[in-house]
Amino acid sequence: MKKIKCYNYKIDKNDFVNAGKVSSEIKKNLKKIGFTNRIIRRIAVISYEGEMNIIIHSEGGEIDFEIYEDKIILKINDKGPGIDDVNLAMTEGYSTAPSEIRELGFGAGMGLPNINNCSDNFNITSSKNGTKIESTICLE
Amino acid sequence: MKRTFYLEKEKCMGCTNCMRKCPTEAIRIVKGKAVIDDDKCINCGECIRVCPYNAYTSITDKIIDLKDYKFNIAIPSTTVYGQFTLGTEICKIHNALIGLGFDYVYDESWAAELVTKAIKEKVISDKILRPKISSNCPAMVRLIKIKYPGLLENIIEIEAPMEIAARLAIKKAKKIDKTLKDEDIGVFYISPCPAKTLSVKEPIGKDKSYINKVISLKEIYGDMVRELKMHSDRCFSNPSLTGLKWSISGGQTDACDFENSIAVSGLENVIDILEEIEMGKLEHIKYLEILSCNGGCVGGTYNFENPFVANSNIKHILKNIKEERLINDDIEKYKEFKKEGYFDIAIHEDIEEKKPNIKEAVEKMERIEKIYKKLPKLDCGSCGAPTCRALAEDIEEGKKTIDNCVILKLEEK
Numbered sequence: 001m002k003k004i005k006c007y008n009y010k011i012d013k014n015d016f017v018n019a020g021k022v023s024s025e026i027k028k029n030l031k032k033i034g035f036t037n038r039i040i041r042r043i044a045v046i047s048y049e050g051e052m053n054i055i056i057h058s059e060g061g062e063i064d065f066e067i068y069e070d071k072i073i074l075k076i077n078d079k080g081p082g083i084d085d086v087n088l089a090m091t092e093g094y095s096t097a098p099s100e101i102r103e104l105g106f107g108a109g110m111g112l113p114n115i116n117n118c119s120d121n122f123n124i125t126s127s128k129n130g131t132k133i134e135s136t137i138c139l140e
Numbered sequence: 141m142k143r144t145f146y147l148e149k150e151k152c153m154g155c156t157n158c159m160r161k162c163p164t165e166a167i168r169i170v171k172g173k174a175v176i177d178d179d180k181c182i183n184c185g186e187c188i189r190v191c192p193y194n195a196y197t198s199i200t201d202k203i204i205d206l207k208d209y210k211f212n213i214a215i216p217s218t219t220v221y222g223q224f225t226l227g228t229e230i231c232k233i234h235n236a237l238i239g240l241g242f243d244y245v246y247d248e249s250w251a252a253e254l255v256t257k258a259i260k261e262k263v264i265s266d267k268i269l270r271p272k273i274s275s276n277c278p279a280m281v282r283l284i285k286i287k288y289p290g291l292l293e294n295i296i297e298i299e300a301p302m303e304i305a306a307r308l309a310i311k312k313a314k315k316i317d318k319t320l321k322d323e324d325i326g327v328f329y330i331s332p333c334p335a336k337t338l339s340v341k342e343p344i345g346k347d348k349s350y351i352n353k354v355i356s357l358k359e360i361y362g363d364m365v366r367e368l369k370m371h372s373d374r375c376f377s378n379p380s381l382t383g384l385k386w387s388i389s390g391g392q393t394d395a396c397d398f399e400n401s402i403a404v405s406g407l408e409n410v411i412d413i414l415e416e417i418e419m420g421k422l423e424h425i426k427y428l429e430i431l432s433c434n435g436g437c438v439g440g441t442y443n444f445e446n447p448f449v450a451n452s453n454i455k456h457i458l459k460n461i462k463e464e465r466l467i468n469d470d471i472e473k474y475k476e477f478k479k480e481g482y483f484d485i486a487i488h489e490d491i492e493e494k495k496p497n498i499k500e501a502v503e504k505m506e507r508i509e510k511i512y513k514k515l516p517k518l519d520c521g522s523c524g525a526p527t528c529r530a531l532a533e534d535i536e537e538g539k540k541t542i543d544n545c546v547i548l549k550l551e552e553k
Contacts, residue, residue: 004498004502005502005506027418029505032501032505033496033502034496034501035496037289037290037292040418041418041420044419048419048421067502069498114420139498
C-alpha cells in the first residue's frame with residue numbers, strides 16, 4: 001500500500017524541557033485526521049515511550065511517523081549506545097535507568113514492553129551504534 | 141437548547157478576550173461581534189467571566205416561575221452556603237429560600253454523600269481503565285466529548301448529586317402532602333454556573349432531568365440577602381459534612397478517600413492533565429476529580445463571592461458543626477436507591493466512531509499547513525480567530541480569507 005505521509009521528528013538526549021512534545025504533536029495530528037480513539041491511544045503510548053527512551057537512554061535520535069492507507073508505522077531510531085540484552089530489556093519492570101531519572105518518575109522498566117503491547121507488529125534491533133525499533137499498527 | 145447564556149450584541153466591543161480564553165476555540169469575532177459555535181461550546185462560562193463589558197447574559201428561570209406549581213422545592217447548590225458573610229448558618233439560608241416562596245428546601249450535600257458512596261463502590265469494583273474520571277462537572281464531560289473522546293470511557297457513569305437531590309426531594313414532598321402529583325411539584329435548582337444549568341435543560345447520559353427550573357444564584361442573590369437580614373431566629377443546620385466538601389476543589393477526592401487520587405481545578409490545569417492521560421501516563425491513579433472552575437464549584441461564574449473567600453466560608457461551616465447531631469434518613473436507604481437505578485447514567489453510549497478518509501484528511505491538513513506558513517504566527521487575534529492556526533483552518537474551510545490577517549495587510553503597505 002502507498003505511503004500517504006511521513007513526519008520526521010528529531011529528539012535530543014537528556015532534553016527533559018521538551019519531553020513529550022513530539023508524542024503530543026503526533027497525537028494532535030492523529031486526532032485531526034480523525035483516527036479512532038483506540039488507535040490514537042495506542043500510538044500515543046508508543047510514541048511517548050519511544051520519545052522518553054531516546055531522551056533518557058540514548059545519545060539522541062529521531063522518530064519517523066509514517067501514515068499508510070492501511071497501517072501506521074513508527075520508526076524509533078537512536079544513535080547508541082545500544083541495549084546489552086534486548087530480551088532482558090523486553091521484560092516488564094526491568095530497567096537500567098539511573099536513580100535520578102527514576103526520581104523524576106521515569107524508568108519504571110515498562111517502556112519497551114508497553115510499545116510491544118500496543119503494536120500489531122514489533123521489531124527491535126540493537127548494536128552499540130544504535131537501537132532501531134519498528135512498530136506497526138494495522139488500521140483494519 | 142445548546143447554550144444557557146447569550147451575547148448582548150450591543151454591549152460586545154469585539155475585544156477578543158473571550159475568544160482567546162475559550163478552551164475549545166468555539167468563538168470567532170465576525171464583523172466586530174463575538175459569535176459562538178454551539179457545536180463546540182461546553183458551557184464552561186469562561187467567556188462570561190472574562191468579558192470586560194459584561195456582554196454575556198445568563199438565561200435563567202425566575203422566582204415568578206414558582207406560580208406554575210402547587211408545591212415548590214429549592215435545591216441550593218452546596219456552593220450557595222459559602223456566598224454569605226462568614227458564619228451564616230445553612231438553616232438560615234434555607235429559611236431565606238422559604239421566605240422567597242419555596243415550600244421545601246432539600247440539602248444537596250446529602251445527595252453528594254450518597255454519590256460519594258456510589259463512586260467508591262464503582263472505583264473499587266471496576267478496575268479496568270484507570271484513572272476513573274469524575275462526571276460531576278458537566279462542562280468537563282462536554283470537554284472530553286469534544287476534545288478528548290478517547291477518554292470518554294474513563295468517565296465514571298454515576299449521576300450528579302443535584303439530580304439525586306431532586307429525586308429525593310420529590311419523594312419527600314409527596315410524603316409531606318400525599319395529594320401531590322408529579323406535575324404539581326416544581327423542583328428549582330439554584331445554580332453556580334451555566335454548565336449545571338445546561339445539564340438540566342439538555343442532559344447528557346439520560347433522557348430527562350428531575351429538575352424543572354434552574355435559577356442562577358446571581359439572579360436571586362439580592363433577594364436572599366434581604367431575606368437573611370429579616371430573620372434573626374436561631375436554628376440548627378443539618379448538612380452532610382462529606383457532601384458539603386464537594387463544593388470546593390479536592391472535596392470529592394477527599395470525601396472518597398482513595399489512596400491514589402488527583403483533584404484538578406481550572407480549565408488550563410484540566411487540559412494539561414487530560415493530555416497526560418491520553419499518553420497513558422496516569423494509569424496508576426484510581427480517581428481523577430476535574431472541575432472547570434478554579435477552586436472548584438465555588439469558582440462558578442454565577443456565584444457572588446470571591447472563590448477563595450467562599451472556600452474559607454465553607455471550611456468554617458465544616459469546622460464548626462458538631463458531627464454527631466447530623467442526620468438524614470435518606471443515607472440509610474443507599475442500597476435501595478442503588479437498586480432503583482438512581483445513580484445510573486449512560487455516558488459511554490455516546491461514543492461515535494467513524495472510519496476516517498485518511499487521504500482526504502491528510503490533504504486537508506497539508507492545505508492548512510501551507511496557509512499557516514504564510515501567516516505571521518503572532519496569534520494576535522485581530523483577524524477574529526484565536527490563533528494563526530485557527531485562522532488557517534478557517535481559511536481552508538472558506539469561512540475567512542487571508543485578507544483577514546491585519547499583520548500581512550500592514551506589511552503589504
